[in-house]
Amino acid sequence: MSVDQKRKSSIFLTAMGHYVPDNVLDNNFFDSLNIGSDAQWIVDRVGIQERRSVLRPEEIRALRFGETTRDELIAAGRIMTFGQMGARSWELAMTRSGLKTEGLHAGAVIGGTSVPDSDIPSHACYAARDSGLKTGFAYDTNSACSTFAVQIQTLRGAFAIGSATTGAIFGAERYTTRVDYSDRKGCILFGDSSYAAYVESVPRGKCLEVVDTLVESSPEGADTIRMLDGKSFEQDGQAVQKFAILKTVSAAQAIMERNHLLIADVNWFVGHQANLRMLMSAAQRIGIDPERHLYNVAFHGNQGGAGAPVTMSQNWDRYRDGDIIVMSVVGSGLTWGSVVFRVHDKGHD
Ligand SMILES: CC(C)(COP(=O)(O)OP(=O)(O)OC[C@H]1O[C@@H](n2cnc3c(N)ncnc32)[C@H](O)[C@@H]1OP(=O)(O)O)[C@@H](O)C(=O)NCCC(=O)NCCS
Incomplete structure (x- = not known):
């Protein structure tokens, strides 16, 4: 089937945005964790120079040296939630596209994360609530690092069976809160970020089919x-x-x-x-x-x-x-x- 024939069943990302936290962790930061990490090894073997975290460097050091726990940081409101990160990404999507949340309805909202805030409710519900988005139904699909492809496929299905004609996708990852900071192999790899997209059945402005x-x-x-x-x-x-x-x-x-x-x-x-x-x-x-x-x-x-x-x-x-x-x-x-x-x-x- 050619690209042109496929267009008949296409959906369109008519707005897209992202968010990355302000806290920067460079490779030298890991020296201060006393785990034998080598900044040059990181650049040579994995090509990473920096990463962004929802945690401040001093909070990560406190985790490493057993002065606090992830649960304590959550209880103190120190870890941005999925909904908060989703709303920040959504804001950029709206600004960039010129769309207004108040005028929109998303028939289907699909959330997805590997680092959940809760078992229930779904993160799609948190993100839609925190973004102020009116929805038909909202649920999560998580397949770890392939989640975005699965979310898009899920929405294509919803559009194809006629259960939605508009949709939204939200994803936020906070792996820096779920790594062992005494393990130099694992903790140097990760950073946090989030994304959001509005989806329609017809093109509008600048969009991705x-x-x-x-x-x-x-x-x-x-x-x-x-x-x-x-x-x-x-x-x-x-x-x-x-x-x-x-x-x-x-x-x-x-x-x-x-x-x-x-x-x-x-x-x-x-x-x-x-x-x-x-x-x-x-x-x-x-x-x-x-x-x-x-x-x-x-x-x-x-x-x-x-x-x-x-x-x-x-x-x-x-x-x-x-x-x-x-x-x-x-x-x-x-x-x-x-x-x-x-x-x-x-x-x-
Ligand atoms: C994880 C990954 C970066 C590790 O790289 P690697 O080249 O396989 O390195 P190894 O884990 O074998 O480690 C090699 C050596 O470097 C050391 N090392 C690891 N991290 C280090 C660090 N930060 N500083 C210095 N040395 C380090 C190891 O301890 C090991 O030393 P040893 O031989 O004395 O035990 C790499 O395997 C990778 O990216 N894999 C794919 C991950 C992926 O795609 N995941 C998909 C889903 S997220």
């Missing part, structure tokens, strides 16, 4: 990346790295092939922001030139499911009418997915 989605999983790898209840993030890094590169490449190639897209047709590529070295390797294997490869991992770290959509939002002003964006993401589960977007912007023909 969802041309196609592909979502798959391999549950036999369920134990390779985990965050058990009340525990910290853990992964078999080397095994996951190989898998992540292979699936980033194969998912991008599969979705391009079934939409008859050649590498020359792709204006922008965005992958899961796990590790810059991994991303460079994947982009090179796909055949993407460095200037068409968008990433934010170097200054934001691995933001779980938020990394790819936040990168897309941060580059919003660079997109021109007709541009094709291919996103390919991989996460715990193991899960992976890819999405083809086409930019509509009659203001920049």
